Amino acid sequence: MKHHRPLRVGALILEELSKILLREVESRGELITITSVDVDKKLEHAIVYVSVLVPASPSSQGGPGDARDAERRAEKAVEMLGARQPYLQSLLYRTLNIRPMPTIMFRRDRGLERAAGVERALLGR
Numbered sequence: 001m002k003h004h005r006p007l008r009v010g011a012l013i014l015e016e017l018s019k020i021l022l023r024e025v026e027s028r029g030e031l032i033t034i035t036s037v038d039v040d041k042k043l044e045h046a047i048v049y050v051s052v053l054v055p056a057s058p059s060s061q062g063g064p065g066d067a068r069d070a071e072r073r074a075e076k077a078v079e080m081l082g083a084r085q086p087y088l089q090s091l092l093y094r095t096l097n098i099r100p101m102p103t104i105m106f107r108r109d110r111g112l113e114r115a116a117g118v119e120r121a122l123l124g125r
Contacts, residue, residue: 003041010037012096013046013104020091025084030054030077035109039102046102049109052077074108081106 014037021032031053039046052074056066081088085104093101 006039006041006043009043009098009102010039010046012098013037013039013048013092013102016092016095017048017088017104020088020095024088024091025081027077027080028073030073032077032081035111043098043100043102046104048104048106050078050081050106051109051111078106078108 014034017037018034021034025032033051033053034048035051036049037046038049054070054073056070082105085106089101089104092104
């Protein structure tokens with residue numbers, strides 16, 4: 001039964017951190033979504049995978065410059081989460097009754113971005 005605990009803790013962190021991000025983190029138009037949380041067996045570390053979708057600006061032409069700008073904005077969003085990690089960690093600690101509370105680390109999940117890119121290519125955008 002003990003080997004299921006990291007999965008349960010990961011699910012709790014995903015659910016609560018998603019709520020916290022909605023309340024506490026302001027983005028500049030980027031859609032930040034937690035896609036999964038991997039917790040190690042000792043419950044010391046949790047890798048939080050986030051997907052960042054950047055909407056196209058109305059004046060964009062869809063060229064390489066726009067793609068670079070979207071990539072830069074997505075990287076900045078993940079960096080911002082990393083910078084706010086201590087604050088977000090403290091909110092999780094207060095909200096969830098998990099001891100020990102794993103230390104969270106943010107990593108970018110590019111799966112949804114790749115799917116959106118394939119869809120755009122198929123639609124000819």
